[in-house]
Amino acid sequence: MELPAFPLVQWFAAAEDRFDISLSHSDCEPLSVSDILSDAEQKAFADFPLGYGSFAGLEELRQSVADQYTSLKQDDVLIFGGASEAIYTFMRTNLNTGDEVVIQAPIFNSLKATAQAIGCRIIEWRPTNEITHEFDVSSLIDLCNEQTKLIVFNFPHNPSGQMISENELKAIVETAQRYDALIFSDEQFRMLEQPGTPLLPAACDLYDKAVSVTGVSKTLGLGGLRIGWLATRNRIVLKHAQEYRYYTTEMTNTPCQMLATQAMKHRVEILSRNRKRIVQNLKQLQSFCLRHENHLELHPPQAGSMAAVEQKTSFPSREFCQRLLDKQRVLLVPGEVMGISDRLLRIGLGRNGFKHGLNRLETFLHSISSEDL
Ligand SMILES: Cc1ncc(COP(=O)(O)O)c(C=O)c1O
Structure with a gap:
């Protein structure tokens, strides 16, 4: 039996050590041993x-x-x-x-x-x-x-x-x-x-x-x-x-x-903290996408720790994410590596530091808007 490539994990593996902030991980904020x-x-x-x-x-x-x-x-x-x-x-x-x-x-x-x-x-x-x-x-x-x-x-x-x-x-x-x-x-x-x-x-x-x-x-x-x-x-x-x-x-x-x-x-308490963070991050993402409506459109989730955002720049999403990683050290997953439309970006909502990630994404969007128009 021959297993095919795993594009999503390959993307993460190639980005290892090259980002400070992830805007795409699907897990909630990692806990430490002393939290447990x-x-x-x-x-x-x-x-x-x-x-x-x-x-x-x-x-x-x-x-x-x-x-x-x-x-x-x-x-x-x-x-x-x-x-x-x-x-x-x-x-x-x-x-x-x-x-x-x-x-x-x-x-x-x-x-x-x-x-x-x-x-x-x-x-x-x-x-x-x-x-x-x-x-x-x-x-x-x-x-x-x-x-x-x-x-x-x-x-x-x-x-x-x-x-x-x-x-x-x-x-x-x-x-x-x-x-x-x-x-x-x-x-x-x-x-x-x-x-x-x-x-x-x-x-x-x-x-x-x-x-x-x-x-x-x-x-x-x-x-x-x-x-x-x-x-x-x-x-x-x-x-x-x-x-x-x-x-x-x-x-x-x-x-x-x-x-x-x-x-x-401690499951009930951890879950409730994580749900709250996801709701807060989603709110921030909503207003961010409205501020950048020329470039981004949010398709709001009903559940889970992620949202799909449609990007409308002239770049294919893979290139968009690659440039963001190189210029701002922010990790984003392009739709292509998940087998979804390449117009989509996967945004993870479960982590702390979401606002910092959005700030860097904003700087990046400003930097590309001249190239993009
Ligand atoms: C839908 C889904 N199933 C399974 C997994 C694998 O999870 P685990 O890290 O527990 O192996 C993932 C990881 O991203 C996932 O998104």
Whole structure:
């Protein structure tokens, strides 16, 4: 199996050490160990045993993950090294060459590229509008049939922040039930809803052949821990994933699982802080785009930690972002590397220092406006 390039990660890797401010990361402000552990807990952490852990993951972590869902038990959760490993392992253990997979597109690269590399027949569920990314669930339903093995989607959607309603999600579940298909729902940005946007149920709570994937990287700002999970009542899916892992990492590293467990105890408070920051940054972005309406148009998100902004300069977005990086040391992701329209830029709303980033972007816009006109 030959995996294709991963343009988004390649973009980040090429920019490493070349930026001071990111206006594009999808995670919320990263936390430190001292944000998670009290002084006494930090001392106790020094005695944390560093032997092998358990194959499915730390019991306490799996229990606190299960508690987030309405119908799951500890054994319905398998811990991985980030959602990335969970996605890859799920795809490798559930798909075979020739399987028919209906996938929302554009979507976070690995969700589609892995299935494609396995040799699946990919049927794309595209948005009704490639700039604003509204997705019409009735057209997804029309794409499904007796051959459909798996339906893959991501809401809140990265990077547009678009959502579907609970009734629409239930309609997808009914369709999957009708054709006895699996559902794989990437819920990395769930619980970062904008005020007024309802929380979508987790797919794993609605259907026993639905698998929810998420972790602590984005919503809790703990990407460095590399902790994610598969959550499903389908024990066969979990058994196969666990057995595949005997050939790779065997299990997830235990100190990071312990830190994630501690962070989960403060989850409600961390999430509320992160949601507030996203709302504030979005407000700033709204007025920034209005001030620069000749160059930028915001397509506001309903949820998640990102927004898509349409740029209207004469530069293709890749060049726009490259110049911004070179001149202002600000990182921005061009649409092209996410498989979305190259008129779009991905703006991350979850970090501190957003205003400083916008100030530098403003200086940059002034500097190019003479070239651009
Ligand atoms: C939609 C989506 N799924 C999965 C991942 C992978 O996350 P992790 O860092 O937990 O591996 C990302 C990371 O950007 C993402 O945006």
